[in-house]
Amino acid sequence: MLAIEGGRPVREKPIVARPVVYDPDLMKEIEEILRSGVLVSTHGKWVRAFEQELASFVGVKFAYATTSGTTALHLALKSIGVGPGDEVITTPFTFAASATSILHANAVPIFADIDRETLNLDPASVEGKITDRTKAVVVVHLAGYPAEMDQFMKLAERYGLYVVEDVAQALGAEFRGRKTGSFGHISAFSFYATKHITGGEGGAVATDVAAYAERANLIRAHGETDKYWYEVLGYNYRMTELQGLILYHQLKKFDEFQRIREKYVKTLLDELAPLDGDLLVAIKPRPYVKHSWHLVQLLLSVERLRRPRDFVVEALRREGIGNVFVAYPTPLYRTPLFKNLEGHGRGCPWTCPYYGRKVAYERLPNAEWAAERVVSLLVLPNLTPEDAVDTAAAFKKVLYELRR
Numbered sequence: 269m270l271a272i273e274g275g276r277p278v279r280e281k282p283i284v285a286r287p288v289v290y291d292p293d294l295m296k297e298i299e300e301i302l303r304s305g306v307l308v309s310t311h312g313k314w315v316r317a318f319e320q321e322l323a324s325f326v327g328v329k330f331a332y333a334t335t336s337g338t339t340a341l342h343l344a345l346k347s348i349g350v351g352p353g354d355e356v357i358t359t360p361f362t363f364a365a366s367a368t369s370i371l372h373a374n375a376v377p378i379f380a381d382i383d384r385e386t387l388n389l390d391p392a393s394v395e396g397k398i399t400d401r402t403k404a405v406v407v408v409h410l411a412g413y414p415a416e417m418d419q420f421m422k423l424a425e426r427y428g429l430y431v432v433e434d435v436a437q438a439l440g441a442e443f444r445g446r447k448t449g450s451f452g453h454i455s456a457f458s459f460y461a462t463k464h465i466t467g468g469e470g471g472a473v474a475t476d477v478a479a480y481a482e483r484a485n486l487i488r489a490h491g492e493t494d495k496y497w498y499e500v501l502g503y504n505y506r507m508t509e510l511q512g513l514i515l516y517h518q519l520k521k522f523d524e525f526q527r528i529r530e531k532y533v534k535t536l537l538d539e540l541a542p543l544d545g546d547l548l549v550a551i552k553p554r555p556y557v558k559h560s561w562h563l564v565q566l567l568l569s570v571e572r573l574r575r576p577r578d579f580v581v582e583a584l585r586r587e588g589i590g591n592v593f594v595a596y597p598t599p600l601y602r603t604p605l606f607k608n609l610e611g612h613g614r615g616c617p618w619t620c621p622y623y624g625r626k627v628a629y630e631r632l633p634n635a636e637w638a639a640e641r642v643v644s645l646l647v648l649p650n651l652t653p654e655d656a657v658d659t660a661a662a663f664k665k666v667l668y669e670l671r672r
């Protein structure tokens with residue numbers, strides 16, 4: 269009997285995915301920072317050290333740390349000059365910040381559809397959305413699955429567009445042997461608690477272009493070029509030294525964390541094989557990409573089940589699978605933010621006179637299809653192959669029971 273109907277759960281002690289941050293080696297350095305009283309990056313060394321490590325890891329010349337992935341995206345868009353009157357194309361099947369950062373930059377997000385095999389933006393759909401107002405594309409590498417970067421860079425060249433990579437979920441992923449975050453004009457990373465490496469909160473922009481890097485560094489700190497002299501509109505998006513220190517050490521452990529992730533995912537997909545292609549379809553990497561497994565994305569065969577996806581997810585939770593959730597249940601254009609078109613107030617940026625057009629967001633068939641059937645498993649480096657075996661057992665128990 270299913271746990272949700274009063275049966276015994278697969279796991280008495282639920283699986284909880286959490287980041288692995290504690291490291292005794294860190295304690296001396298944390299104490300040093302605290303004793304010195306230098307907690308700010310403007311006077312310390314750790315944020316700078318982390319930025320250099322990150323740039324070299326990604327394979328670009330410049331990286332600047334920020335307070336979050338959201339501020340990194342905003343900074344990236346501002347650094348390439350996105351602003352009033354511009355359209356920026358992105359996916360609706362993502363976390364809000366991929367699109368809200370476009371609004372923060374006072375530009376209008378335009379949604380293109382996704383590919384059912386990867387759940388990433390479909391380059392053909394993006395091409396169909398390009399207008400004379402399109403300035404950039406925010407390409408999201410969803411769940412750790414690298415987007416089709418050669419096609420996006422070709423589109424960018426043909427139409428004179430910028431590419432901003434949203435690497436929040438895909439640190440260390442590779443497309444044809446090259447790291448995500450090294451293809452676009454500029455890229456944005458997140459170090460939130462669920463990400464590949466974490467500082468609690470945190471983000472970064474990375475680029476190979478000195479002019480964008482310089483602008484990012486300027487806008488990150490008030491647009492101040494000299495003491496109390498403000499050249500452009502800036503913000504305070506600086507990271508603290510404690511975050512810099514933690515992230516520096518987290519990045520050093522990236523390979524170790526990935527091995528743990530890969531073991532968990534391999535075991536999980538092997539164990540799910542009897543269901544795969546029948547009651548669900550697991551999103552699997554194409555041969556020319558290296559997936560970095562922020563999430564395992566599974567698409568339920570909802571037509572073959574007696575209950576909807578949300579019931580299945582709740583049933584899995586009751587079986588003790590604590591890292592199961594839905595990324596994402598609603599394409600962004602169906603949320604009130606993009607229905608009401610309020611934005612900054614008084615309809616800005618949609619009603620901005622520099623824009624002068626009307627947007628009504630339409631439903632995109634593949635995004636709708638994916639949102640109705642996707643089930644996600646958060647992958648973090650505390651998970652074990654035994655957790656994967658139990659997770660697959662819970663899927664089998666629930667899906668066989670609910671099969672039509």
Ligand SMILES: Cc1ncc(COP(=O)(O)O)c(C=O)c1O
Nearest residue numbers: 336337338363365366436458460
């Ligand atoms: C695809 C994507 N973009 C951007 C962000 C924003 O990052 P943060 O939460 O660090 O602001 C996230 C984070 O959750 C994300 O998943």
